[in-house]
Amino acid sequence: MKIKKILTLFVFTLVAFISASTDIQAQTVEAKIEVKNISVDATSEMVDTGIVVMPGDTVKISAQGNTQHGAKVNWTYEGDTSKGDANGNFAFKKANQFALVGWIGDRKNYFQVSKTDTYPQNINGNLYLAINDWSKHYDNNVGGLTVNVTVTRYYEIKAEGTDAKAAWGNGLVKVDKGDTLSVFADGKVAYWEGGDLRDADGKDGKMASLLAPQINQSALIGKVGDGNPFKVGKAYKQENFDQNGWLYLSVNDEITKTGAFTNNSGNLKINVYVNRPSKTFKNPIK
Numbered sequence: 188m189k190i191k192k193i194l195t196l197f198v199f200t201l202v203a204f205i206s207a208s209t210d211i212q213a214q215t216v217e218a219k220i221e222v223k224n225i226s227v228d229a230t231s232e233m234v235d236t237g238i239v240v241m242p243g244d245t246v247k248i249s250a251q252g253n254t255q256h257g258a259k260v261n262w263t264y265e266g267d268t269s270k271g272d273a274n275g276n277f278a279f280k281k282a283n284q285f286a287l288v289g290w291i292g293d294r295k296n297y298f299q300v301s302k303t304d305t306y307p308q309n310i311n312g313n314l315y316l317a318i319n320d321w322s323k324h325y326d327n328n329v330g331g332l333t334v335n336v337t338v339t340r341y342y343e344i345k346a347e348g349t350d351a352k353a354a355w356g357n358g359l360v361k362v363d364k365g366d367t368l369s370v371f372a373d374g375k376v377a378y379w380e381g382g383d384l385r386d387a388d389g390k391d392g393k394m395a396s397l398l399a400p401q402i403n404q405s406a407l408i409g410k411v412g413d414g415n416p417f418k419v420g421k422a423y424k425q426e427n428f429d430q431n432g433w434l435y436l437s438v439n440d441e442i443t444k445t446g447a448f449t450n451n452s453g454n455l456k457i458n459v460y461v462n463r464p465s466k467t468f469k470n471p472i473k
């Protein structure tokens with residue numbers, strides 16, 4: 188009872204703090220980045236999910252499908268839970284045999300997906316996945332898992348001076364050729380503290396000084412790698428993506444005007460969905 192009270196107070200204080208800071212400090216973003224249909228082939232010793240996990244992120248992983256390792260016995264992402272840690276010759280000794288494991292950046296910080304609620308915090312790195320088997324004995328494996336990863340992140344869109352790179356911020360997710368990318372944005376953007384709040388579709392009017400001069404002002408904009416910026420607005424969808432690269436999102440403010448990217452306010456809630464195309468596993472289960 189007491190703990191619940193303290194927790195409620197803590198959450199309330201946190202919410203109050205977040206809403207106070209969104210009103211006065213900067214353009215804040217709550218982004219949910221979901222990558223669906225990641226193929227973890229049982230023969231792969233390492234699969235890069237195309238997501239960089241940042242300190243403070245919340246990570247959720249779910250998996251479907253089966254794998255076989257020698258015998259015609261199907262294992263889910265939980266692996267063989269009837270035994271303890273795999274040990275012996277297994278690639279990931281402190282995880283169940285044939286279980287899905289993941290790691291952020293350094294492989295030595297691996298975790299078993301089905302046994303992990305809280306992922307390593309304060310680590311910055313690519314999220315990798317693999318299925319636990321004997322090291323260097325992956326070729327004979329059959330089947331694979333289809334994995335969804337969701338990362339929730341709070342950050343600010345902010346840049347000092349005329350730093351366009353900072354205005355675009357960190358890459359949110361790696362988009363590959365053939366992916367379907369959808370982005371939905373709720374919330375408001377203001378060009379300065381206390382300025383008019385506009386939705387992610389922005390306001391009419393283009394200016395040479397904008398981060399994306401060909402797109403209307405204060406709109407939510409995106410780019411993939413070094414590609415041309417495109418308007419995201421409140422809703423964006425592109426099927427069968429035609430380029431590879433990191434997805435960046437920003438608001439279309441005047442980057443050639445020093446200070447323009449430090450004084451914004453408002454709060455955007457952005458949902459990014461990357462749907463990978465279905466793949467056939469190297470050795471399908473017969």
Ligand SMILES: [Ca+2]
Pocket residue numbers: 256257320321324325326327328
């Ligand atoms: Ca094997």
Ligand SMILES: [Ca+2]
Pocket residue numbers: 377378379440441446447448449450451
């Ligand atoms: Ca501004």
